Amino acid sequence: MDRPLLNRRLAEFGTTIFAEMSALAVRTGAINLGQGFPDTDGPEEVREAAVRALRDGRGNQYPPGPGIPELRTAVAAHQERFYGHLGVSCDPDTEVLVTAGATEAIAASLLALLEPGDEVIALEPYYDSYAACIAMAGGTRVPVTLRPDPESGSYALDLDELRDAVTDRTRLILLNTPHNPTGTVLTRDALAEVARLACERELLVITDEVYEHLVFEGEHLPLASFPGMRERTVTIGSAGKTFSFTGWKVGWVTATPELVGAVRSAKQFLTYVSAGPFQYAVAEALALPDSYYTGLRDDLRAKRDILATGLTDAGFQVFRPSGTYFITTDIRPLGFDDGFAFCRTLPERAGVVAIPNAVFYDHQDQGAPFVRFAFCKQEKTLLEAVTRLQRL
Secondary structure (H helix, E strand, O other), X not given: OOOOOOOHHHOOOOOOHHHHHHHHHHHHOOEEOOOOOOOOOOOHHHHHXXXXXXXXOOOOOOOOOOOOHHHHHHHHHHHHHHHHHHOOOOOOOOOEEEEOHHHHHHHHHHHHHOOOOOEEEEEEOOOHHXXXXXXXXXXXXXXXXXXXXXXXXXXXXXXXXXXXXXOOOEEEEEEEOOOOOOOOOOOHHHHHHHHHHHHHOOOEEEEEOOOOOOEOXXXXXXXXXXXXXXXXEEEEEEOHHHHOOHHHOOEEEEOXXXXXXXXXXXXXXXXXXXXXXXXXXXHHHOOOOHHHHXXXXXXXXXXXXXXXXXHHHHOOEEEOOOEOOEEEEEOHHHOOOOHHHHXXXXXXXXXXXXXXXXXXXXXXXXXXXXXXEEOOOOHHHHHHHHHHHOOO
């Protein structure tokens, strides 16, 4: 057969680096600090809520296409609870759509809102599904690179570069804050500039805010709360990172009825529905008291500090994140400049798995010397990983 089996839009995407590195962790017995999933379950009362739903026969058959009313109401209440003071609100019946995790929400939003040839600006480095979903929708990705500042120990968005990236073919900006993999939390001033640009150039914005409750310095501000942005923003949230049940794959979209309707038109032909019993459990989870959310943040901040200190002591240059599950490091002080080679040999040399940041870049040379570690693990796991990394 002369014609390739895989369509040309996906030809550049092979097996994800996460699958490769997780398999390497299993094969070598290494500690997996590559993929961003916790090694403990979330709150017991939330897990029991899922069991109760299963036993009571709630969600064992197809749930409603937009999501069960209880969860849509809980999502709307969550937005009001945490961001109502910023003017954020949504109607659970017309402005909330439940999805199979944030990944489906991203895919459905891009499939719904893009025409072939439309340009999508995304902050590079970016979560790898962004590039694949843009390709599947027939769009053209235009990276705007967050650049590391060794002096401040963080990454920054060049707003002039963002503005220069907009052309007559630009349809939307795909924004991620708190940002995976760099841990950057965009400031109020930066978000205000993004909002002004979107309004000036009549752009839509998809905002991936799944790490909204994992902010250690600064504050999370939904872009939809900025002037002129409610009617042009699709906001994506997820239960996986907030409640440590990543396998349940429960996410959501909040937007105007017109935007939610558009996304639903694509979503219904992807999974249609998913996670029936888990939707009831997540509805209860979203109502947990403030002490849960502050405890989660404080626990992860402490784990970040354990790993950041250990990595620094092991010889890495560390970019301390303001949010998320992840720490980016520069391996050049250790005498390496190829993140792929470094990560593929790290399990044998030190018994730890990490992810090369180059997979998150179009311009892989810019990400070559950077490596990402996840700290959403038990403290004893992180301390053992730190001990092993001292071998370097």
